[in-house]
Amino acid sequence: MKLLLLILSVCALLSVALASTCGGNCPKDCPSCPCGNTVQKTDITQACQQYKGWNQKCCECIAQHESGGDLHAAHYNTDGSYDVGLWQINSVHFKSCNGGQAPCDLASNLKCAIAVYNEGKNFGPWTTCGPCNCCH
Numbered sequence: 001m002k003l004l005l006l007i008l009s010v011c012a013l014l015s016v017a018l019a020s021t022c023g024g025n026c027p028k029d030c031p032s033c034p035c036g037n038t039v040q041k042t043d044i045t046q047a048c049q050q051y052k053g054w055n056q057k058c059c060e061c062i063a064q065h066e067s068g069g070d071l072h073a074a075h076y077n078t079d080g081s082y083d084v085g086l087w088q089i090n091s092v093h094f095k096s097c098n099g100g101q102a103p104c105d106l107a108s109n110l111k112c113a114i115a116v117y118n119e120g121k122n123f124g125p126w127t128t129c130g131p132c133n134c135c136h
Helices: 002-020 044-048 056-067 091-098 106-120
Strands: 074-076 082-084
Touching: 044 056, 082 091, 091 106
Parallel strands: none
Antiparallel strands: 074 082
16 A cells, blocks of 8 residues: 555656656746647758758757757746747747747747847847857
C-alpha cells in the first residue's frame, strides 16, 4: 500500500512538472501551453531560406538561439506575454500577424517573423541579435 501511494505521488509530481514545462516546450513554468505539449523540430536552414529578404546566417542563429528549432517552443515573460514558435514571436504581435492566434506552425511563425523583421528593418527586435552579431 505504501509503495502504491509512493508511485501515485511520483506520478502526480511528474505530471505537474511536465504540464508546467509544456512537455519540454517551455523551459520555465508556463501557466498554459499556447503551442501544445509536443516538441516539433524543424530544419532551421530550410525555414530561413523561405524568405530571401534577410541575412540567412543571422536568421539561422536567431532561430537556433530562440527555439533550438522547436516550432512549439514557448516562453512565458514576466509581463504576462508569451514568445512562441521557431522565432519566438511575442504575443503582442499575434493579432497583427496571425489573426490573434499563437503562430505555432512554420507558415504562420514565418509570416510573423517577417513582419517583425520588416518592422524593425533588421533582427534588432530579437534579444538574441547580440550573441548572433545581427542587430544591424
